[in-house]
Amino acid sequence: MPDPLDLGRAAARLGADWQLEAEPDPASGGRQPPVEPPPPPARSRKQGADAPRSPRPTNDPPPPDRIVEALLFVGGPPLTAEAVAAAVRGFTPDRLREAIDRLNKAYRAQDRPYSIQPRDAGYVLAVKPGYRGVREKLFGGPREARLTQPALDVLSLIAYRQPVTKADVDALRGADSGAVLRQLVRLGLVAVARRGEADDRQVCYGTTPRFLDLFGLSSLDELPRLSEPGPP
Numbered sequence: 001m002p003d004p005l006d007l008g009r010a011a012a013r014l015g016a017d018w019q020l021e022a023e024p025d026p027a028s029g030g031r032q033p034p035v036e037p038p039p040p041p042a043r044s045r046k047q048g049a050d051a052p053r054s055p056r057p058t059n060d061p062p063p064p065d066r067i068v069e070a071l072l073f074v075g076g077p078p079l080t081a082e083a084v085a086a087a088v089r090g091f092t093p094d095r096l097r098e099a100i101d102r103l104n105k106a107y108r109a110q111d112r113p114y115s116i117q118p119r120d121a122g123y124v125l126a127v128k129p130g131y132r133g134v135r136e137k138l139f140g141g142p143r144e145a146r147l148t149q150p151a152l153d154v155l156s157l158i159a160y161r162q163p164v165t166k167a168d169v170d171a172l173r174g175a176d177s178g179a180v181l182r183q184l185v186r187l188g189l190v191a192v193a194r195r196g197e198a199d200d201r202q203v204c205y206g207t208t209p210r211f212l213d214l215f216g217l218s219s220l221d222e223l224p225r226l227s228e229p230g231p232p
Contacts, residue, residue, distance in 0.1 A: 064091065068099045077209070078122030096123075117218040119209065126218055147187075154180045155189060159211065159223060163193040163204030181205065189214065 061067070067088055071079055081093035100116050100123060107115050113131045116123050127134070147155070154177050157169050169177045184190035193206030207220070217223065 061088075064088070064095065065099045065102055068096065069103055072116060072123065072125040075125075078119045078124050080122040083122070119212070119219060124209075124218075127216075129216070148180075150175075150177075151180050151183060155184060155207075155211070158184075158190055158205050159207050159220070162206035164206075165202045165204055167202065169205075 062070075068079075068084065071084060071087065081091070081096045084091045084096055104115050113134075114125055114127050117126050119126075150173075153173060154169055157172055158164055161168070161172075166177060166181060169181070181190065188208055188210040190205050190211070191208050192203045212218065212220075
């Protein structure tokens with residue numbers, strides 16, 4: 001799985017050395033010294049009074065909110081405050097949360113089909129639940145991923161009971177699940193979540209972010225609730 005910091009390092013290598021402006025000095029009352037605008041470029045007689053002006057090049061970094069939005073559009077692992085700080089010096093976790101709140105507010109006002117959602121220890125840009133059908137038409141749902149019924153059964157057990165061992169899955173299904181587990185691992189839907197102690201060779205399995213994407217979930221909290229068994 002790629003290092004979450006790779007995203008920040010890659011953005012930092014794109015060229016601009018971005019850095020947030022320092023907070024105003026309280027002693028100065030929050031006022032900044034005025035900056036004299038640069039003189040307009042001289043125009044030759046050949047250009048004429050109505051000649052179009054070429055855009056003035058600027059080296060100013062993009063606004064912080066746009067930087068966060070661009071990093072989210074890149075994709076990959078969930079975007080963490082640590083990864084953003086590696087791309088933009090001075091970007092604190094509080095500033096990241098504030099930027100995400102502003103972006104989501106703008107998305108709601110514009111009725112965008114996506115929003116920034118928390119996942120694991122970071123954030124991802126994901127489509128809203130109302131548009132999951134569109135996603136399935138484009139990429140296919142669980143059935144189109146060629147998951148057999150045994151694979152869906154094992155995947156469901158792991159999703160609801162993770163971390164869980166192969167022995168637990170076998171006991172719940174009443175059948176050996178080794179081949180199905182290997183298939184789910186190859187598909188990137190299941191991964192080793194925890195290994196046993198030195199004297200315990202069993203491993204525990206859990207679902208991956210790809211599992212959430214396939215089923216259109218933002219987090220495991222959105223899994224359908226299982227009905228509680230009634231009294232005997």
